[in-house]
Amino acid sequence: MKLIKGWKRICAVGIVAALVFTSGCGSKSPLDPKDPVSLTVWHYYNGSQQTAFDALVEEFNDTVGRDRGIYIQSYSQGSVPDLESAVRDAISGKVGAQAMPDIFSSYADTAYEVEQAGALADLSAYLTQEELDLYVDSYIEEGRIAADGTLRIFPTAKSTEIMLLNQTDWEPFAAATGASLEDLRTIEGVAATAEAYYQWTDGLTPDVPGDGRAFYGRDAVANYFIIGMQQLGVELFQVENGELTLNAPKEELFRLWENYYVPTVKGYFGAYGKFRSDDVKTGDILAYTGSTSSAMYFPDQVERDSGSYPIEYVVMAAPVFEGGHGYAVQQGAGMVVSKSDERHEYAAVEFLKWFTQAENNLQFGCVSGYLPVRKAANSLEQLDQVIEEKGLSVAPKTYDCLSAIFTQMDGMTLYTNKSFRNGSAARKVLEYNLADRAVADRAAVAEAVAGGTSLEEAAAPYVTREAFEAWYDDFRGALDAAVNGQ
Numbered sequence: 001m002k003l004i005k006g007w008k009r010i011c012a013v014g015i016v017a018a019l020v021f022t023s024g025c026g027s028k029s030p031l032d033p034k035d036p037v038s039l040t041v042w043h044y045y046n047g048s049q050q051t052a053f054d055a056l057v058e059e060f061n062d063t064v065g066r067d068r069g070i071y072i073q074s075y076s077q078g079s080v081p082d083l084e085s086a087v088r089d090a091i092s093g094k095v096g097a098q099a100m101p102d103i104f105s106s107y108a109d110t111a112y113e114v115e116q117a118g119a120l121a122d123l124s125a126y127l128t129q130e131e132l133d134l135y136v137d138s139y140i141e142e143g144r145i146a147a148d149g150t151l152r153i154f155p156t157a158k159s160t161e162i163m164l165l166n167q168t169d170w171e172p173f174a175a176a177t178g179a180s181l182e183d184l185r186t187i188e189g190v191a192a193t194a195e196a197y198y199q200w201t202d203g204l205t206p207d208v209p210g211d212g213r214a215f216y217g218r219d220a221v222a223n224y225f226i227i228g229m230q231q232l233g234v235e236l237f238q239v240e241n242g243e244l245t246l247n248a249p250k251e252e253l254f255r256l257w258e259n260y261y262v263p264t265v266k267g268y269f270g271a272y273g274k275f276r277s278d279d280v281k282t283g284d285i286l287a288y289t290g291s292t293s294s295a296m297y298f299p300d301q302v303e304r305d306s307g308s309y310p311i312e313y314v315v316m317a318a319p320v321f322e323g324g325h326g327y328a329v330q331q332g333a334g335m336v337v338s339k340s341d342e343r344h345e346y347a348a349v350e351f352l353k354w355f356t357q358a359e360n361n362l363q364f365g366c367v368s369g370y371l372p373v374r375k376a377a378n379s380l381e382q383l384d385q386v387i388e389e390k391g392l393s394v395a396p397k398t399y400d401c402l403s404a405i406f407t408q409m410d411g412m413t414l415y416t417n418k419s420f421r422n423g424s425a426a427r428k429v430l431e432y433n434l435a436d437r438a439v440a441d442r443a444a445v446a447e448a449v450a451g452g453t454s455l456e457e458a459a460a461p462y463v464t465r466e467a468f469e470a471w472y473d474d475f476r477g478a479l480d481a482a483v484n485g486q
Contacts, residue, residue: 030343033069037347041074042104044083044333045368048296050076052367056360064354070347075101080333084110091117102340103348105333109427111153112145112419114336121337123151126349134374135356138330138414145419147242154352157361157370158332160414161223161318162401164298165287166280168311173200173286181314184287186322187228190216191259194268197286210449214270217279219290221260222430223329228256230415231324237426239418246483248476254468255321257434261471262463264438265445266455271435289318291331293369295401313397315404317412330414332370362386366394369401380406425482433475 031037045053057072065071077083087104089097091114106114114120123143132140135155143153163184173179177196183189194215202212218224229236232252238245263269272279276288281299301310320326337348354360358377363386365372372378380403387394420426441462448458461467 029068030346031069031350033067036065036069036071037343038071038073039102039344039348039351040099041072041335042077042083042086042101043074044078044080044105045076046078049368052364056355056364060351060354065351068347068350070351072351080107087114091119100338102344103335103337103352105156106153106336107331107333108142108145108153108416108419109423111334111336112421112423115145115152116421119339120146120152121339121345121348122146123154123337123345123349126346127151127353131353134376136373136375136378136414138416139334139373142330142416142418143334153334153336154349154356155334155373156352156356157334157364157368158330158373159292159370160328160330160405160412161220161227161289162292162295162404163287163289163316163318164277164280164295164397164401165314165316166302166311167314168309169283169286169302170314173197176200181316184316185319187259187319188322190287190319191263191268194263195266198266198268210455212267212455213283214267214279214285215287216263216269217271217276217285217288218260218269219276219288219294220329220431221435222427223331224260224289225256225430226417227327227329227415228321228324229253230327231321233325235417237417237420237423239420242420244420244483246479248479250472253472253475257468257471258463259321261434261438261441264435265441265462266459267442267446271439291369292371292401292405293332295369295397296395298397313400315397315400317404317408326412327415328412330416358382359386359390363390363392365402366392366398369398371402371405378406378409420483422483422485425485426479429475429478429482433478434471437471 041057043050043053054074057074061071077086083105086098087100087106087110090100100119111120132151136158139155139158140151143151143155145152165181165184177200179193179196183193197215198212200212202210205211226236229247229252232255234247234249234252236247238247260269264271270279270285272284273282275294275297276285276290277294277297277299279285280288281301281303283302283304295315298313299311301308318328335352337345339345355364356373358372358374361372361374362377362383364370366383366387376382383399383402383406386392445455445458445462449455
């Protein structure tokens with residue numbers, strides 16, 4: 001698969017054009033301000049994200065939309081699964097389903113399904129090469145899911161992963177043990193630090209053995225597999241000309257297993273609430289790897305049964321395997337346009353181009369934690385300029401997260417695998433197969449420890465090479481079945 005860094009290629013014309021509204025491929029507009037076209041947009045934004053999106057829609061309707069004859073109506077479908085279900089129902093003509101929207105948010109796997117049904121517009125017809133060049137190259141590449149390589153997903157907001165740490169509770173641990181934030185730059189370092197934290201917290205109550213606490217958790221275990229393997233030099237899902245090659249070599253997967261499953265079974269890693277930010281809030285973990293957009297949910301205080309207290313935070317780069325390549329996940333839904341007629345499709349692309357202008361996209365990102373999609377907008381200088389010019393109030397955690405990513409871009413290569421048939425099913429195997437086993441086996445180990453068995457003795461049967469081999473065979477079988485639609 002062709003991997004594109006994209007971040008570095010920012011040309012002078014892009015800097016100027018990023019703030020200029022362009023109008024398609026130079027052909028005559030099919031729009032008429034006296035007879036405006038109305039478009040529906042479905043998305044999954046909620047809370048402050050929905051408020052920010054709706055404010056931009058209103059601004060568009062009152063300015064460019066009014067002048068060009070475009071009116072946008074936006075509707076939240078609640079959540080990503082709810083949105084995907086509504087789209088599938090609309091495509092299949094299910095009784096009671098809503099009519100297909102003109103534009104909707106979509107991740108690549110879902111968009112691929114809709115494209116296979118022939119329901120997506122070819123966006124390439126409404127964008128010049130000069131306009132395409134304004135966007136981060138890998139974002140455009142991700143949207144080329146059609147068999148002929150034409151664009152079907154318009155990049156609107158992206159994210160990657162970062163590490164967030166409860167600094168307040170980290171400091172006494174670091175002072176007592178000599179632990180350093182530098183240790184958290186690698187995945188192996190995180191695992192070793194988590195073991196040290198468990199032992200340290202266990203030692204705080206010598207009369208209660210085996211009550212150490214977890215240090216770290218992870219959202220999106222599927223990303224751990226895909227990006228972890230990429231860091232180790234293996235493309236797990238290699239797609240060429242629509243054909244998938246599944247690469248799952250045993251030794252690289254062993255490194256993933258021993259640095260996720262083993263620490264989890266021993267209680268060094270944890271996953272308790274719906275998201276790891278929930279676990280930081282309850283004090284069950286100190287740090288997690290998650291999406292940049294999750295920064296707004298990192299708690300301001302820890303709430304325990306014994307009381308609550310405020311905490312400070314540290315934003316760090318997501319850890320990389322020791323000796324591995326500097327890959328980071330490229331994620332975030334784009335927008336797709338339903339296949340209809342030239343007038344509606346043209347109007348939809350005009351709105352999406354306006355929404356992704358630097359100042360508008362950064363305004364949305366300041367609230368949502370998403371990264372802007374144009375090359376010229378991906379800088380701390382642009383972020384600060386938009387905040388000042390728009391008079392925006394930005395949550396410190398979101399600002400720190402965005403600024404950290406902007407300063408780290410030169411050292412990272414963003415990656416996402418190409419879409420393929422049954423991709424959603426394959427990702428579910430990555431997300432749940434190992435994680436669910438780890439949680440179940442941890443419960444068994446914890447029960448044994450509570451009964452008086454030492455942690456090492458209780459965990460021993462689960463962390464052998466033979467245990468890995470058994471899991472590997474099960475994992476490969478589940479993954480093979482998923483990609484083959486079984």
